[in-house]
Amino acid sequence: MLFNSFEFLLFFPIVTIIYFLLPHKLRWFHLLATSCYFYMAFVPIYILILLLTIVVDYIAGIMIERAQGNRRKWFLVMSIVANVGVLMFFKYYNFFADNLNALLHIADQSHSIPLLKMVLPIGLSFHTFQAMSYTIEVYRGHHKAEKHFGIYALYVMFYPQLVAGPIERPQNILFQFHEPKKFSFGNLDEGLKLMLWGFFKKIVIADRLALVANPVFNHPAQYTGVQFFIATIFFTFQIYCDFSGYSDIALGTAKIMGFTLMENFNRPYFSKSIGEFWTRWHISLSSWFRDYLYIPLGGSRVKVSRHYLNLSIVFLVSGFWHGANWTFIIWGALHALYLVLGLVANKATRKAGHTQSRLPHSKLAAAAATFVCVAFAWIFFRANNVADAFYILRHLGSGWSAVWKPVQIKGMVTQLGGGDTIAGLTNIVLGALSILFLEFVQLKTRGRRAIDWLFDKPRVLRWGFYYSLILLILIFGVFDNSEFIYFQF
């Protein structure tokens, strides 16, 4: 069931109303049952995989707490192997098989490893990571093992964040399931506003930008540099609005029921360095990798070369986490390169005795440079394969002489509109305006949520803003029920 569907608009209020009508002791069961229903709306049978990992991790958590010495480690390893094993099989088997077959082919071997025809269980990467964070935190002694199986299952399956995060930590959320929640209009206000902003970003901005970006990335050979440039910029904002929109809806949905989930985005395109970008983009994932991979590898408290290696490992794994394709690995590698180069440059700057400029124009230049680097890397993230990505890079400079020729511009716009000039122009103009609107609102609301733009203004203005968003969603929204991008991970 997608958040941007009529079914969800029915599902969510019904679930929430029943939740508050039930006594506290039954609420966990209600949420668990509805989360199961939510998950099974995708591919029902895959709930068995989820249940398997839940049972394994539930037992592992209890056993880790009870065991002594090395046995604790074995139970942790059991949990990690189970989770990573499921992830590797369903998500990466075909990738490895494909690549091994390619190697066998090069070696003139007739044997080939069979590929499996299977659909990736939705949200697999998210809930396995959330489950692993639980057993790791229990192992580290940062959190007690959850004895209530239903509550633990709910921790993994809580429907607002089940399929695309945020990837929660047990310290943040498990205790919330034990607390009785009272209905409050304050939570309702905050939750609905978050959902509204999330729907606006997804339906009006992300899905509109996708109309331009998708055809270009899916068939790059038919397009030229100008169109690649537009598609790259549009995809840069599409993925942000798509994913952060989903996160906002998840946070808002949970908030209405009284649950506070962690923030997942914090204006990432205002970052002045790649390092800062990764403290603002998909925060739940980057902090997961920091706490459970980067720091155990030694983090930055090692030799310089080892530090760079640690960064590279983390980002290569992060890229691989996103998808079973070399494009994601290259994307991760690019970010690792950016970070390493950034560290090298900082070191050189400090050695030379220069300090970072605090002047606005240098901050702006830093933000612009960071944006360009991130947008460039998104080309690999979005391209269907490595060949397509390099095709786009090779042809980024092509066709620019046409920008001075109205007839050729019209042709490009028509092509971006799928043969319809008006559609192409509409999508480009609406896409550009929506990006400008988004950035304007985010600029005006530093330190606050974007939806609270007019929080200190009279009710008339605030409500006018909300009504405008709702009407923009209804009139300019793209309603083809497109999936959220991060569902594929």
Add this chain to the structure above:
Amino acid sequence: MKGIKKYSLFLFILLALVYGIQFAIDQAYKHRCTDKVSLLMKHQVDAQLMVFGSSVAYVQFDAAVIGQETGLSAYNMGWDGVFFVQYNGIIKEFLSYETQCKYLVIACDFDNLGKNNLITRPDMYYAYMKNDNIYQSLHDIEPAKMFKAKYLPGYRFTILGKTFYNHFLNGKKDDSEINGFRPRYVPWTGDSTVKKFDARFDSDVYAKFRNTVNEIRKRNISVFIVMPPVYKDGYDRILNSEEIKNRYRTLAGHGVYFMDYTHDSLCNDKSMFYNNSHLNGFGASIFSHKFATDIKAIIGNTK
């Protein structure tokens, strides 16, 4: 209570805004658009002889020729891609206001009594969702979607799409239509590789067709159920052609006439068609004269 009052007020204003904008768009659409569906919905189409049907009506019945030969005012309400279940609502709406109609022609292709799952050109009907006749015929095709479009505030905005807005911006009548008829002077594009098949037939749709014929008759209007010419190679591929025709034939009598042109001499001449089931402009001209002569003979005999 303060919170409830606040949300009630917010919702009330929101609904007022949504309904208000929806109403404004509908009114502007009705005012602006002059396609034949809009003209009929504004009760501006009322001829003595009306032709309804899908593209087999639209491109094959020259209303000007028929009108001239019969001495009647004539109008062609045919439209591309519609099955009976969709244009049924248009016929019913016409019956609700007509004052002049004496003869109503329903041009039927072999799929006419079939059911499809998608409404053709829904943008032409959205502004008229409050009309029971229109709503019911569209609801018969896509019930869930039409229910939401009629009753869920704001839902219609989400399905209007670019076709609606294009139509809204360019809502003028198609100048290539003459009394609703649009000849197609195009070369042959038919598919000669199509395998034999059964034409679609749905018994519920047939029941609706029968009811509509009865309703037309109640208004003392003669009904002409016409099966226009079909190119012979195409006709031979329809396995249940006789069964379909018999269904229509059984309705004949007491002011209902079944006219079968599927074996007319035109059917042997490929140059008169642009595909297996549609006459081109030349074929339509010849057929319209033939039809006018035949209908004049019937009308003349009944006078």
